[in-house]
Amino acid sequence: MTYPLFAAAALAEIAGCFAFWAWWRLEKSPLWLVPGIISLVAFAWLLALAPTDAAGRAYAAYGGIYVAASLLWLWSFEGVRPDRFDLAGAATCVLGASLILLAPRGT
Template sequence: MAIFKSLFIFILAGLLEIGGGYLVWLWLKEDKPWWMGLAGGFILALYGVVATWQTAGFGRVYATYGGIFIVLALIWAWKVDGFKPDRWDIIGAAIALIGACMIIYMPRAR
């Protein structure tokens, strides 16, 4: 159960970071209203809070988050921007995700 809770937190944090960053992107790069940038900044701040809900230390959490973020970013690009990941995108994301899960979930010698 702890792994599922941890994965949920990683996914929530990733969606907040990508969603907030996307709103800032739209504001600055696609001339959307200023309030989108403000909302994006607020959502990005929430991402920083949610990430602290993990029980592991900062370095290990953020290293793991990087691999999970790669997968989420590709899914976001596919579903929101119409970007179609190719096999190399998928293979690279799978490698990153496997490595990320090894970093956070493998048992450690005490």
């Protein structure tokens, strides 16, 4: 359940940040900020649903998923295909996120 939750949070965060990027850097209409703010609120809400005992641990594990999702965004929405170094870096990040999420903890 945690991986799909983090994937949804990543999509919401990236979409929200891209809306701000489009407004600021691509000179799109300020109306782009409305869905951007909604997406960022959805991101925060989704990340708060993470079933973990500490917020910092959720943020750390989420970071690895975010890196991979960002490269998917790069390819899907910006038309730039990730190279082998991007993919190796994303795999390393997801592995690290999995280690954080799945490590046995005696609490």
